[in-house]
Amino acid sequence: MKLITHNILMCNKKGCTTNNFPLKLVATNWKDLDTENAQQYNPALLQRLCEKIEWNALRQTVSTLNWGVNLPEQLSAELVQDEAFLQDLHLLLVKRQIVEGQMVCPNCERVYEIKNGIPNMLLREDEV
Amino acid sequence: MESNTLQQQQESITDQNIDHLSNIQIDTAQVQPSKNQIAKDAKKMKKKVAQAVTVIVKAENQTFEKLMSKVPEKYVFVAHFGNGDEEDQNVVYDYAKQFGEISRVTIFPGTSYGHLEFRDTEGVERMFKDLDGPNIKNLKFYGKERYACFFQTSVGFNELKNRATVDFPQSTNAFSNIIPGLYVYDDFISQEEEDEMIKSMDKHYWVKLLNRRVQHYGYEFLYGVNTVNKNNKIGEMPDFCTFLLPRFEKVLKGFGFNENNEVAEIGAEETKELKETFLDRHGLFDQLTVNDYTPGQGIPPHVDTHSPFEEIFVSLSLRSGVSMNFRTPEGQQKDVYLKPRGLVLFSGAARYNYLHSIATRKLDSVEGLLKFRHRRVSLTFRKIKHDPCTCRFPKLCDSQNKQVNIDQNMLAGEGEEAKIDPKNLQELSATDMEKKHVYEVYDKIAPHFSNTRYKPWPKIQKYLDALPTGSLNIDVGCGNGKYLGCNRENVFSIGTDRSINLLGICRDRDKDFQTFYCDSLKLPVRNNAFDSVISIAVVHHFSTKTLRVAALKEMHRVLKIGGKLLVYVWAFEQEVKKFQTQDVFVPWHLQDTYEEGKKDTEDSQQNIVQEPDVEQNTNQNHQEEEKSSHSSSFIETAYKNDEKKATVYHRYYHMFKEGELEELITENFEGQFEIRDRYYDHANWAVVCEKISD
Numbered sequence: 001m002k003l004i005t006h007n008i009l010m011c012n013k014k015g016c017t018t019n020n021f022p023l024k025l026v027a028t029n030w031k032d033l034d035t036e037n038a039q040q041y042n043p044a045l046l047q048r049l050c051e052k053i054e055w056n057a058l059r060q061t062v063s064t065l066n067w068g069v070n071l072p073e074q075l076s077a078e079l080v081q082d083e084a085f086l087q088d089l090h091l092l093l094v095k096r097q098i099v100e101g102q103m104v105c106p107n108c109e110r111v112y113e114i115k116n117g118i119p120n121m122l123l124r125e126d127e128v
Numbered sequence: 129m130e131s132n133t134l135q136q137q138q139e140s141i142t143d144q145n146i147d148h149l150s151n152i153q154i155d156t157a158q159v160q161p162s163k164n165q166i167a168k169d170a171k172k173m174k175k176k177v178a179q180a181v182t183v184i185v186k187a188e189n190q191t192f193e194k195l196m197s198k199v200p201e202k203y204v205f206v207a208h209f210g211n212g213d214e215e216d217q218n219v220v221y222d223y224a225k226q227f228g229e230i231s232r233v234t235i236f237p238g239t240s241y242g243h244l245e246f247r248d249t250e251g252v253e254r255m256f257k258d259l260d261g262p263n264i265k266n267l268k269f270y271g272k273e274r275y276a277c278f279f280q281t282s283v284g285f286n287e288l289k290n291r292a293t294v295d296f297p298q299s300t301n302a303f304s305n306i307i308p309g310l311y312v313y314d315d316f317i318s319q320e321e322e323d324e325m326i327k328s329m330d331k332h333y334w335v336k337l338l339n340r341r342v343q344h345y346g347y348e349f350l351y352g353v354n355t356v357n358k359n360n361k362i363g364e365m366p367d368f369c370t371f372l373l374p375r376f377e378k379v380l381k382g383f384g385f386n387e388n389n390e391v392a393e394i395g396a397e398e399t400k401e402l403k404e405t406f407l408d409r410h411g412l413f414d415q416l417t418v419n420d421y422t423p424g425q426g427i428p429p430h431v432d433t434h435s436p437f438e439e440i441f442v443s444l445s446l447r448s449g450v451s452m453n454f455r456t457p458e459g460q461q462k463d464v465y466l467k468p469r470g471l472v473l474f475s476g477a478a479r480y481n482y483l484h485s486i487a488t489r490k491l492d493s494v495e496g497l498l499k500f501r502h503r504r505v506s507l508t509f510r511k512i513k514h515d516p517c518t519c520r521f522p523k524l525c526d527s528q529n530k531q532v533n534i535d536q537n538m539l540a541g542e543g544e545e546a547k548i549d550p551k552n553l554q555e556l557s558a559t560d561m562e563k564k565h566v567y568e569v570y571d572k573i574a575p576h577f578s579n580t581r582y583k584p585w586p587k588i589q590k591y592l593d594a595l596p597t598g599s600l601n602i603d604v605g606c607g608n609g610k611y612l613g614c615n616r617e618n619v620f621s622i623g624t625d626r627s628i629n630l631l632g633i634c635r636d637r638d639k640d641f642q643t644f645y646c647d648s649l650k651l652p653v654r655n656n657a658f659d660s661v662i663s664i665a666v667v668h669h670f671s672t673k674t675l676r677v678a679a680l681k682e683m684h685r686v687l688k689i690g691g692k693l694l695v696y697v698w699a700f701e702q703e704v705k706k707f708q709t710q711d712v713f714v715p716w717h718l719q720d721t722y723e724e725g726k727k728d729t730e731d732s733q734q735n736i737v738q739e740p741d742v743e744q745n746t747n748q749n750h751q752e753e754e755k756s757s758h759s760s761s762f763i764e765t766a767y768k769n770d771e772k773k774a775t776v777y778h779r780y781y782h783m784f785k786e787g788e789l790e791e792l793i794t795e796n797f798e799g800q801f802e803i804r805d806r807y808y809d810h811a812n813w814a815v816v817c818e819k820i821s822d
Contacts, residue, residue, distance in 0.1 A: 005622055005642045008600070012652040021654055037639055039616055048598015049620060052659075097639070112652075117639070118631050121624075121646040128650050 001101075001119050004093045006061065007053050009119065011105035011112075013127045022057035023103035023112065027065055030098045038095045046089050047080050062092070170261070173275065177263050180207035180277035184241050188289045197282045200252040205279040207241035210269050214500040219269050220244070220276070221497070227254035233497055236290045245285060252280060306462055307454050309391075309476025313379065316471035321371065322446050326505060328368035329418060339425050339488075346415035347512060355436040356415060358512055365416055369507065373412060376442070376509065379473065380407035383440060390520065391439045391475040410438050413509035421450070423490040423501040429455065429483035432474075432510070434517035434525045439480075441510040442473045448504035451492035454482040457523050465494045468504075481521035566669045567626050569779050574608075574629035584610055587809050588664060591694050591816065595619050599659040604648045604683060605666030609634030612641045619660075624648065648679050653686045656822070661686065661693045665812065667789075668697040668782050671711070676782070677796045684800055687819040693801070696812040700783035710783045789813050 010021035059071040069092060072079065079085050103112040103119065110127070113120050184205055185192055195205070204224070209216040217235045224230055224244050228251020235242035246252050259265050259278060267276045317325070334341035342349075345366050347356040365373070383406040386392045391406060415437070419427075432441060445466045455461035456477075466472055492499045517527035592614040595601060599619045603611050606623025607630050614621070623643040625631050631643045646652050648666060661683045670676045683693055700710055793801050793815065805816040 001644070002642055004620060005644065008622070008653050008657040009644070010652055010654045012646075012650050033639060039640055042597075042617055045598050045618060045620070048596075049600070052598070052600055052657075054654075116632065117635055118628070119644040120628075121644050121652040122626075123647070123650055128647070 001098045001114055001117055002093060002096065003058060003061065003098075004049065004053065005119075006098075006103070007058055009103065009112075009121065011108060011110055012121075013105070013108055013110050013123055016105060016108040016110070019107040020105055022054070022061055022106075024106055025061050025065065025098070025101065025103055027098040027101040029100035030096060032091065033095045033097060035095075041087070041090045041094075043083070043086050046086050046093070049093065050075055050080050050089070173261055173264050176208060176275045177277050180241070180263075181279070183207055183239075184279070187236075187239060187241065188283075190283070190289070195281055195283055196279050198280070200249045200256065200280050201282045202246050202249055202252065203281045203284055204244040204246070204252055204255065205241060205281050205283075206244060207277045207279075208274060209235075209240060209242070209267070209276050210274070215270055217242070217498060217500075219267055223265070223267055223276075224251075224255060227251045227258065232285055234285060234288070235498060239290070243281075243283075243285060243288060256280065306464065307478045307482060309474065309478035309480075310454075310464070311393075311473040311475070312466075313471040313473070314467060315469055316375065316444060317372070317469050319469070322469055325368045326446060329366070329505070332366070334420060339427070340422075341420040343418040344416070345418075346413075349415075349417055355433055356512060358436065358514065361414075365414070369416070369509075372444075376412055377407055379442070379471075380410075380412070380440065381405045383475065385409070388520070389518075406440055410511050413442070413511050415510045415512055417508045417510075419506045419508070421486070421501075421504045421506070423448075423503070424488060426486035426488040429453070429485040431480065431483055431524045432508075434480060434519060435527045436513060438511040438513045439519070440473060440475050441479065441508060442471055444471050444507045444509075445469065446505040446507070448502035449492070449494075449499060450486055450501060450504055451494065451499075453485045453487065454478065455485075456481055457483070465492065465499070477521065480519045481524060483524070566780055570625075570627040571629045574627055574633060584614055585810055587807070587814070588662065588694065588696070589614050591662070592619060592621075592660075595660055595692075600657065601660040601662065602651075602653070602658050602686065604651070604661060604663040604679075606630075606634065606643060607664075609637055609641050609643065611662060611664065612643075613638060616640075624651065649675065649682060651682045651686055655685055656688045658686050659688055659691045661691070663694070664696040665698065667695060668784060669780060671780055671782060673792070676792060680793065680796070684797060684819060689819050689821060691819050692804070692816060693819070694814065694816050695789065696809070696814045697784045697789055698781055699808065699811050699813045700785045700788075702811045710785065712781050712783060714779050714781050784813050786813065789815050793817060 006022065006025055009023055011023060012020075055071075055075055059073065062069050062071055069088075097117055098114055099117045101114040103114065104110070105112075181192065181196070184195060184207060188195060206220055209220055213235075217233055220235070220242060221230065221233045224233070224246075227246075229247040230244060230251075231247050232245040233242065234244075246255075256278070263277050263279060264275050265278060266273050268274075329343065332343055334343060345363060346361065347358065348360060348362050349356055382394055383391050384394045384404060385406075394405065421427075443466075445468050447468055449465055449467045449470075451463050451465050453461060453463050490501055492501065517525050519525055519528075522528040588611060592601065592611060595615065595618070597618040601619050601621040603609075603621060603623040606612060606625050607627075609623055612621050612623050612634060621642070623631070623634060623641065624646050625634075625643065626645075626647055628645050631645055634641045634643050644652070648663070663679075663683060667676050667679055670679060680695075683695075687693060790803055790806060793803060797817075800819065800821050801817040802820050803815055803817045805814075807814050
């Protein structure tokens, strides 16, 4: 699971309608894809994605991951033109994957497991 | 001579049968020429009789001897009355009842024969004495005289082959004590009043729902949440029911409350002392829902949501009666016939603990008689309730039992097609059908399935290629991820599926593919997150319209305004395969090499099966719950096919007819989705639409 995928996920459990995004992420095993396996670096794509991302959620999540990455509070027009910044984002959003871990709903504390890079978001019957 | 004539007429009857027939049935000497003019045309009569016999023998597929008896018994076959409609039934019934008590009249719609059951054999004897000639009676159908043919038989209703087409649950006319809290008032209005009401309400605007039309007065009914907006009174009761109000007052004065504040009939022992009536406490009804049903339309099992309405509500039937089914979550059930112009009052258990429903069919069986449905307009009058419900039936109570999926269409006040399986109140996420015949099957066949599907279809590839750079795309039901790699230089795609094994295959194919495991009815995705949704061959796996709409609703929710949706569903109209019904089970022959523990990828390419053949789902009308659960039990999900060295799994499909997908979208997403393109591709109907509002 890439962080960009995490950035669109929310808790959809029955009754959980507020404060259900972003899910608190615990990454026990993560890996950077080799350049040949990963999607190509494409500044135009990254710039567009920046507009679609919930930046605060991303920044907040990254700050809890102990990856030594600090994202700026706000995205500026200059920043999204900055080559070095976009390269960093490419690594963070496109190449890096969480292989094992958990996501926890900040509201209802439902835990979603990530195994083999695939988040299990399937709710039980009594949760829908 | 005579038997020759008959033989020429009747090819399907054996010689032996003809002899028998000619021996017992046809003897012109028996007929008194002076009695009536039929005798003059004995030949014609014989022809008629022989034709009638052939029809019955053929349709019942039993021997002549078994079907026709020489001595009177309680049963009679009747033929040649017309098309088997209501008029025919009434004429036959009116004629037969003068000879004795009739316990059952059965006619088979679309055929011209039927079956009568008398209480005793004397009735049959009397009837046969009255016939104009052997087996013949001249009766008037639609103002035209016809020779109806009658035959004595020992074959009872239960032995009839055609019985299945008319063997509906028996309704009863008797109300008292059958369902606690249900009261009935026959002839609550006159026919003139009924006509006036219909005329007047037809001048008002009908809101079209999927299965019926409605009008709301007093307060607006909110579908989806199945309640009313209590703070938004939209008006008074309409003029056409002003004359009813004094009658309602009278009725409501007849009910008070016991010590637990439950409604009780005044005059009963426990309420003798009570002075305060329902009318005193709550006043008259202030919300009205008018439902207009055409024959064949019905309503799924539901309770009227507890919290928005007081205990008593009433329902008035206009124009047509209908058989209403009542059942408790515990499984008790009863069919009750609501007569036209009759009022039914719901209170107590009938109001709170019985799910009521109307089956989707055109006829009802009422105490042995078939009743045809006509246009039926029902008026349901309710009283808005301002505090939570405290009834003693918490199971179906939205105030007391938050666990029950009351908020989501489940215990629909009048939810559109909200389908409840009383045995399992929590079924929206996955009905048994989807679980058994879709999810489990795909998990089992995943590796094999994946090997047969590797090449993107050009039109879908083209759609993805055309998305603007930086688009976020979600593939709902991505299978083995065949589209996750399309245009990935410019588009960021994420796939979801209900089969974890298929998602594992996605990941094995490419570590870069992004997926998560979820139900397409509940996408764990924030609103308005995506620029594009594709859903290829998914929506046809949902067995009810409600579920299909629910799936589309989720896709709508996660799309941005201006975002696009591409949907593919299997087409009913296919060049190669022909289907008789829209709801089918499609077998998948899973080669043994793919069975768990025997995975053999080298072999697999040559084991790819030809296009799966199709078995018809014997179940014609999928909306009828009982039938559908029945069908899934007799078609096993998997069985071993030794000859082919394969295990066969059945996947459920709803095959879409041309235009059906568009209609589903335009009817349910007016102002939300706009259709941009539609086409036929690879035996699928495809629609592209754009989200134009939330």
